[in-house]
Amino acid sequence: MGWSLRYRHRPMNDATPTQPSPIEGEGSSIGHDRLHRLMKRGTDFLGCEVAVLGGAMSWISERNLVSALSNAGAFGVIACGAMTPDLLDTEIAETKKRTVKPFGVNLITMHPMLSELIDVCANHRVSHVVLAGGLPPTGSIDRIKGNGAKLICFAPALALAKKLIRSGVDALVIEGMEAGGHIGPVSTSVLAQEILPPLATEIPIFVAGGIGHGGLIAGYLEMGAVGVQLGTRFVCAHECIAHPDFKKAFIRASARDAIISVQIDPRLPVIPVRALKNREMESFAAKQREVAQLLDEGKVEMMEAQLQIEQYWAGALRRAVIEGDVETGSVMAGQSVGMVKDEAPVADILGQLVDEAAHALERRSA
Numbered sequence: 001m002g003w004s005l006r007y008r009h010r011p012m013n014d015a016t017p018t019q020p021s022p023i024e025g026e027g028s029s030i031g032h033d034r035l036h037r038l039m040k041r042g043t044d045f046l047g048c049e050v051a052v053l054g055g056a057m058s059w060i061s062e063r064n065l066v067s068a069l070s071n072a073g074a075f076g077v078i079a080c081g082a083m084t085p086d087l088l089d090t091e092i093a094e095t096k097k098r099t100v101k102p103f104g105v106n107l108i109t110m111h112p113m114l115s116e117l118i119d120v121c122a123n124h125r126v127s128h129v130v131l132a133g134g135l136p137p138t139g140s141i142d143r144i145k146g147n148g149a150k151l152i153c154f155a156p157a158l159a160l161a162k163k164l165i166r167s168g169v170d171a172l173v174i175e176g177m178e179a180g181g182h183i184g185p186v187s188t189s190v191l192a193q194e195i196l197p198p199l200a201t202e203i204p205i206f207v208a209g210g211i212g213h214g215g216l217i218a219g220y221l222e223m224g225a226v227g228v229q230l231g232t233r234f235v236c237a238h239e240c241i242a243h244p245d246f247k248k249a250f251i252r253a254s255a256r257d258a259i260i261s262v263q264i265d266p267r268l269p270v271i272p273v274r275a276l277k278n279r280e281m282e283s284f285a286a287k288q289r290e291v292a293q294l295l296d297e298g299k300v301e302m303m304e305a306q307l308q309i310e311q312y313w314a315g316a317l318r319r320a321v322i323e324g325d326v327e328t329g330s331v332m333a334g335q336s337v338g339m340v341k342d343e344a345p346v347a348d349i350l351g352q353l354v355d356e357a358a359h360a361l362e363r364r365s366a
Contacts, residue, residue, distance in 0.1 A: 003158060004007040004022065007143045008184075011015045014281045015224035022311055025201070025322075026282070030357030030362045031357075031359055031360070031361040031365075031366060032354075032358040034358070034359045034361045034362070034365065035218070035221070035354065035357050038218075038221040038222070038323070038361075039170070039221065039226065039240065040052040040228030040294035040317040041204055042204060042206065042225075042226030043227075045150070045170075045171060045204045045226065046075045046102065046128065047075075047101075047102040047127065047225070048070065048073060048074060048075045048101065048102060049074075049152045050073045050074050050227075050350060050354060051073055051075075051206070051226055051227025051228070052069075052075065052227060052228055052229070052230060052350065052353070053074070053075050053077055053173070053206055053208075053227065053228070053229040053230075054066060054075065054077045054215075054230070054231065054234060055071045055077070055179070055208065055229050055231020055232070055234075055237070056072060056077045056080075056081075056106030056130065056132065056231070056271075056273075057079055057174045057180070057231050057235070058077035058079045058081035058082070058181075058205075058314060058317055058318075058321075059081075059179065059317055059322055059342075060079070060231075060235060060240060060241070060242055060321055060334055061076070061077060061078055061079035061106070062078065062079070062091060062095075062241065063078075063091055063094040063095040063097075063241045064239050064241055065097050065234065065237060065239050065241070065346070066078050066099075066103050067095050067098035067101075067103070067239075067289055068345075068347075069103075069234065069286075069344040069350075070099045070101035070102065070103045070208070070344075071098075071099050071347075072152040072346045072347040072350050073102065073347075073350065074350055075102065075104065075106065075108050075128075075347075076095075076099075076103040076104070077103065077104040078091055078092065078103065078104070078105045078106065079106050080105055080106055080108065080109070080111070080117060080257065081314060082105050082108075082158070082310070083117075085113055085115065085119070085120050085198070088105070088117055088120050088121075089120045089123070089124070090122065092105065092121070092124045092126065093124070096124070096316055097230060099203055102127045102128070102228070102283055103126075103127075103151070104126065104127065104128035104129060104130055104209040105121050105126050105128075105130070105132075106123055106129075106130040106131055106132055107121075107129060107130070107132070108132055108133040108137060109131055109132065109133045109134045109135065109137060109140075109361045110133050110151050110303075110306065110310070111136060112307075114137065114140065115140075115143075115235065115356070116121060117365060118140065118143050118144055118147070119178065121144070121147070121149060121151070122147035122148075122340060124346060125148065126149055127149060127150065127151060128151075128152060128193075129144045129149045129150070129151055130151075130152045130153070130154075131144075131151065131152070131153050131154075131172070131341075132153075132154050132156070133182070135160075135163075135292050136153060136164075136167070136169075136179045137212070141167055141168055141169065142168075145168065148164025150170040150171065151168075151169045151171075151175060152169065152170065152171045152172070152206075153169045153171075153172060153173070154172070154174075154175055155172045155173070155174055156171050156174070156175070156184040156186065156191070157191075157194075158194050158195050158198070159200075160196050161174070161199055163335045165199070165202060165203055168286075169203075170203070170204070170206065171203060171204040171206065171226075172199075172203060172204070172206070173205075173206045173208055173229055173357070174188070174191045174192065174195050174196075174205060174206075174207055174208070174309050175188070175189025175207075175208040175229070176189065176190070176191050176207045176208070176209035176210060176332055177209065177260070177272075177274070178210025178274075178335040178336070179208055179209035179210065179231070179232075179274065179333035179334045180231060180232050180258065180274050180275065180333040180337070181231075181273060181274065181275075181332045181334075182184075182271045182272070182273055183209075183271075183273070183274050185271055185272075186354075187209075187210075188207060188208070188210050188211070191207075191209075191223070192220060192223055193223075193236075196223045196224040196225060197223075197224065200223070200224030200225065200226075201224070204226040205224070205225050205226060206225060206227045206229050207220040207226055207227075207228050207229070208228060208229035208230070208231075208337030209334065210334055210335050210336050211228055211229075211230055211233070211336060211350070211355070212230075212233050212336030212337075212338075212340070213249035213339060213356055214246075214353040214355065214357035214359070214360065215350070215356055215357065215359075215360040216357075217356075217357045218352060218357040218358075218360040218361045218364075219360070221357070222361075222364075226362030230336075230353075232250070232332065232333050232334040232337050232340065233334070233336060233339070233340060233349060233353070234346060234349060235247065235250050235340065236250050236251060236314035236340050236342065236343045236344070237344065237345065237346045237349060238343060238344065238345045238346070239342070239345065239346050241321075241322075242321050242322075243320075243321060243322060243323065243324030245324035245325075245326050245333065246320055246321050246324060246326060247343060248326075249276055249320075249326045249331050250331075250333060250337050251277075251340060251342060252339075253276050253333065253337045253338065253340075253342070254338045254341075255335040255336070255338035256338075257276050257277055257333075257337070257338075258274050258275065258276055258277075258296065258334060258335045258343040259275070259276075259277045259281065260272045260273070260274050261273045261274075261275070261281060261284050262285060262358040263288070264288040264289055264292070265284050265288060265289070265292040265366065266353075267292065267295065268288060268291060268292050268295065268305060268306075268309075269302075270288060270306075271311055273313060273330070273332060274332065274333065274334060274335070275330050275331050275332040275333060276326075276331040276332075276333050276337070278326060278327050278329075278331060279327050279328055280316055280320075280327070280329055280330050280331075280332050283316075283328070283329075284312070287309070287312050288309070291305050291308050291309060292305075294308075294320075297351055299352065307330065313330060316328075316329050317330045317332060320332075340363060
C-alpha cells in the first residue's frame with residue numbers, strides 16, 4: 001500500500017529533566033487554584049499535571065516533541081499516521097527512553113494494519129490510545145480496552161458522540177474546523193455548545209481546534225471540558241524536529257493564511273485539509289482529478305482511491321516538515337498559527353498557556 005514511511009530524527013539529549021508543575025505558575029493564585037480544580041478530572045484521566053493533549057501531527061509528533069510535552073507536565077501523543085508496526089514499535093520504545101511520564105498513541109482507523117498496531121501498543125502497555133479518522137472498526141474498541149488502555153475518540157457531531165459513549169469509549173475529543181490537517185465542517189465553538197452541555201458530566205471531553213491562548217482554554221473548561229488538545233501551538237517548540245523553514249512559515253503566517261483544500265469531484269470523499277496557502281494546495285486539485293479518473297476507468301476501488309489521497313498528503317507533509325520545502329510540500333496548520341510568534345521551549349509555551357488561563361479565571365472571579 002506504500003504506507004511504510006520513515007522519520008528522520010535530530011539527535012537530542014535522552015535525559016528526562018524534572019519540570020516544576022506548570023499549573024502552579026510563578027506562585028499560587030486564585031486563578032491557578034481554580035484552573036487546577038477545573039482540570040482535575042482531565043489530569044486524573046491522563047495521569048499528568050496539565051490537561052493538555054498534544055495534537056497528533058504526522059512527522060512532528062514523534063519521540064522528541066512527545067516526550068518533551070509529557071516531561072513538561074502535559075500529555076504527549078505519538079502520531080502513528082502511516083507507520084508500519086515495526087516503526088511504531090521503535091517510536092514508542094525511543095519515547096520511553098526520553099520520559100517516564102505517561103503518553104499516548106494516535107492510530108488512524110483506515111490504516112490497513114490497524115490490528116497489528118493495536119498489538120504493538122498493548123505490548124508496550126501504552127496507557128492511552130486515540131483513534132482518529134472515522135468510526136472505530138468492529139472489535140477495535142474491545143481489543144484496546146481489553147489490553148488495559150484507555151480509549152479516546154473524536155466526535156464531530158452530537159449523535160456520533162452519543163454513539164461512541166454507548167460503544168464504551170473512555171473519553172472524547174471534539175475538534176472544530178479551525179484545526180490544522182484533516183478537519184470537519186463545524187467550528188469548535190459550535191461543537192462545544194452542542195456537545196458539552198448534554199454530555200460533559202457523562203464522559204471526559206477535550207476540546208480542540210483554533211486554541212492558541214489560555215483564556216480560551218479557561219472558557220472551555222468553564223463550559224464543562226476537562227481539558228484541551230493543541231497541535232499548531234507546539235510546532236515551533238525548540239524540541240520539535242520540524243525543519244527551520246517549516247517553523248519560519250508558521251511564525252510568518254496569519255490566521256487567514258491557513259486555508260481549506262477544495263474538493264474537486266463530489267464522488268471522491270476527500271476529507272478537507274487545512275494548511276498554509278502555497279503551490280501544494282493547488283497541486284492537490286490535480287491529484288484529485290487523477291484519482292477520480294482512475295475510479296472512472298475502474299482501475300481502483302474507492303478504498304484504494306482514498307488511500308492514494310492519504311499517501312499523497314503524507315508525502316507532501318514530509319517534504320515540508322522534514323525537507324523544509326514549504327512551497328511544494330504541505331504546511332498543515334490550524335488558524336491559531338497567527339498566535340505563534342517565535343520559537344520557545346515546550347515548558348515555556350505550556351507555562352504561558354497555563355498562566356493565561358489562570359489569569360482569565362482570576363479576572364472572572366473578581
